[in-house]
Amino acid sequence: MVTLRIDGLDVRAEEWWTILETARFYGLEIPTFCYREGLSPWGGCRLCIVEIGEGTNSRMVTSCTYPVTEGLIVRTNSKRGIEARKVLVELLLASCPSSKTIQDLASRFGVQKVRFKVEDEPCVYCGLCVRICAEQMGAKAIGFVNRGGDLKITTPFDRKSEECLRCGACMYVCPACQLRCQGTEAPGVVCGSCLCPQPTCLDSYPDLMCYMGAAGDCGTCVTEKPEQAK
């Protein structure tokens, strides 16, 4: 066991715990987005950042990946951290305003305006789908490809995957995917409400048995992906 101080509280934690696990164990709330119990922590969304250390040596780390150490001093809700989280949520919202999860976060953080060019990206690269596919389904059918502006999540070489179990877990965990939130267009970027998504591929595939209920154009049930076709 190690002893550390979170938000002024001296707490004891198992040495393999992360800051996030410790905080949650003691009932201290840290917001997360790309974190999910049962999946390995990724630390991509940066929303769970906390400030560690003191004075000029303090720095911000993601609590979901940072291991506890003896004597560590953690502030989960410092001014610096809260201000940074607001900008992070604004960045998420600007790229993917159609996500209900993100709109909810915006509402929670009081983000009421978006100062960046609004995009409509289908993915926020939180990696939940990649991890659930590999870690819970054992399929490893999808992964990150490329970097920078070309980053995407796809099957190897964009080909129909032999490994994919068609389980739909990827869509189940996705906070942003087109399927999850296809409501009418929000009045402005900051939405606040989202309508039920409409099934889209049922029209083209009358025999489809979709596990997702409100199925859509995820492509897992399509033999030739449209992109591949051209």
Add this chain to the structure above:
Amino acid sequence: MLSKVMMHRIVTPEHLEELREKLLRDRASKTTRISVCAGTGCNAAGSRGVGDALIEEIRTRGLDTSVELKETGCHGFCEQGPIVVIRPQAIFYRQVKPEDVTEIISETVLKGNIIERLLYVDPATNEKIVREPDIPFYKRQSRIVFGDNGEIDPAEVSDYITVNGYSALAQVLSHMSPHEVIAEIKRSGLRGRGGAGFPVGTKWGFCAKAKGEVKYVICNADEGDPGAYMDRSLLEGNPHRVLEGMIIGGYAIGASKGFIYVRDEYPLAVERCRLAIQRAREYGLLGDDILGRGFNFDVELAMGAGAFVCGEETALLASIEGQRGVPRQRPPFPAERGLWGRPTNINNVETWANVPVIVSRGADWYSETGTANSKGTKIFSLVGKINNTGLVEVPLGATLREIVFDIGGGIPRGRKFRAVQTGGPSGGCIPASLLDLPIDYESLQEAGSIMGSGGMIVMDEDTCMVDIARYYTAFLHDESCGKCLSCRKGIQRMDEILTDITEGRGKEGDIELLEELATVVKDTTLCGLGQTASNPVLASIRYFRDEYEEHIKRHYCRAGVCRTLAKSPCQNACPAGIDVPRYIWLIGQGRLDEALAVVREKVPFPAVLGYTCPHFCEAKCRRGQVDEPLAIRLLKRSAADNDNGLWRANSRVLPPSGKKVAVVGSGPAGLTAAYYLAKLGHEVTVFEASPVVGGMMRLGIPEYRLPREVLQREINEITRVGVEIRTSSEVRSLDDLSAQGYDAVFVGTGASRATDMGISGETGASVLHGVEFLMDVNLGRSVKVGKRVAVVGGGNVAMDAARTARRLGANEVTVIYRRTRAEMPASEEEVEEALREGVRILYLAAPVGITGVNGRLQVQCTWMKLGGIDASGRARPVPVEGSEFTEDFDTVIAAIGERPEVPDGYALSLGTGGGILVDPDTLATSREGVYAGGDAVTGPASVVEAIAAGRKAAVSIDRYLGGDGEIDEQLAPPEEERPVIVEEGERYRPPVDMLPLAKRFEGFAQAELGFDEARAVEEANRCLMCDLEES
């Protein structure tokens, strides 16, 4: 020679020594050693051809036994490649071509004669330098890591052995415990050269202590900063040195395996490393039981695919493991859990290359170099706007000034230094005010940059600092691995905002948003790439915020780089914004009248400018980078001299507005404001204190440069639109003007108060002030100068005074100037003409006192030398102690500057230099309805700047009076599409007719006669039409 030893493993340290002695003995039989630089830079310049020719020449002359040829790695002085050095004399030949080879062998090698044309010429002294160590570029470096590059063939391990190679390894394996090695490295103070500067010995210590049977060492050669190539050059030029460092590191840490992670787009480095590993294995320097001391160690190459992020150590580890190169959380640090979960120590190429010299020469020796916390040397790749492009190795703590100016030779083409970017895209720009900063890890960080791996990109006045920030941000956006939201989207958003600013879509608040976003990206991102990605943005805002504001508020890019804002460099450089490319093209078509109309769209004084403008446009002309800039001023003069009145057809005067405006001063600022205001329908009266109209155009500029009738013609155009000019009407108080019913006032009273020199004896009767002297002459007063005249100063007033004195009968005129010709503010052609008219110029001299002796003046002077760059971007003159000298003169004219003198009765707020304080955007003064511009605000400047101020004031005053401030007119026929003609080859200006010297001193006849029409057309057709270039 090689084949004899090749299959012989070196089995003991003693054996290594024997081999070294044997190699040195073999070499002693060669009387001459020639090294040809075969680094990538010289290779690109054609060194392979030179090398082949040398081999052939040596063979055919049968010199194999006495001459040894080495094709070496990079020597560092890439600007001068291909480089050939002949030892033992160390004769340095540069820019050698295969054709030179025969002569090099027959003259230099065989006869010992120097081939003058291949020598390096020091641009500072024009001296030819024979020996490599005497060249300033090398002389000021301490090349303890990089020095061997120029002497050894990187493909031969035996070459490395002759320069004491592997002796540090032998020493470590024979006499030192791993613990002692780490202690020695710690004591040396060596810090990581990859950028972060972590103490190397401490890092090794962590890894050595970590639990685990299997450990690794890794050489990080994933050099990816734009403009940085020191690691590549080390690997290409001296791979064994890096290997030796790694083996020593492996021994210290307890690792038996090492990796060199090198990017695939460094093919030569990859090949050299592969060969070095192979040779080291053959020699028993890698593998089992190295040097018979029981230590096993081997190295493998791991190839990177060129992702910038893989330079980050945890991403690098993932990449070697075969994963996608994505950084992960530290802790755990690689020293505990690194490659495949084993304790791993990662150091950069240059760090490893430092290790052997620390071991062999000792930590004490090593730590003598450097600063308190940053020991040793650092290799920088000096690139960008710098004369001596290349790799330089200097002690840490050297100043940027030493690197950029002493070693780098300063900025090409006399441009002003702007900033230097250290640390590549992860660093920041460092401005001229910090040139004396001693470079170490901490000082750079405090300045908002980082050491980084050692890229140093020099930027001059033609670099747009916003565009540079945008460039780096775009680079990092492409290179972000995409894991962290803050980095992936944050950098993308910064890139978008910066792109908007550079393309004229910047908004109020953008700078603050950039700062906020940059801080979050820096604070919340996992790895070094993202944490430092904000540096280019934050540093450029910190030091060049005014440039951001210019882009956003005024849609102006002073460097002329942002193509949306700056149509062409010439127009961008013109204070009045004249559409230069368009009128030049019209002149080229022989349509001089239409060209004049284009000029007239922006200025009411085309002829005055054509005769006298200091032509900021020509300094930026793109043709100047090919051969010679266009003679834009003379072309404008041709258009103005051929005025057929076409432009008047579309010139409009609006109906009376019922408003009255007073303009104080009839100089270019006042008359321009008056002209445009009158055209807008206002009733304008100009009050001029002197009896003549034109301000400095009439009183300051001598008649031989601007004939009176040329000026008068343009003044007539101004009165023609209804401007009333009252001469000999001094305005003492602005209250009087409001009492007379004027609704607005423009103050353009100029700057004609001469500055004193501040030396003894300057108040004597024979000591005149430049501007007063010129005014007296221009007013036709009787002015007497003696036969011997001294003019102090280096501006246009000084040149005018000197040439006027010549015309008044002085036969010996001496200009005394405290800097050199390069720093002289006077126009180039004025200096040329002054020299042609027999004016003597003493550069680097300054008067310190004047004594009157029997009606003559004895001027005591001192010689000066140039010190560091001051805030104005020019070198500061410093007196050379004990260098005083005295010269006799009859008259001394002090022309060292003027300042504005605004009457107290105006009750205007003034700045420190005595100029009127105005809002830079509107030229409004502290009094309502009163505007000011020209020299009265800025201090002495040029006619074209005064015209620009007059235009700006006219816009503001019209708006103040209820108008829309629209002063631009379409005077020329609509713009036509111009076909682009690409001209190959060099072509220079046609000659300009000048008045013969003999006739010049008879009076004040015009000296420069201008182009005739045919020459004007010929000259205009040299325009490259770079404004049509697709960006």
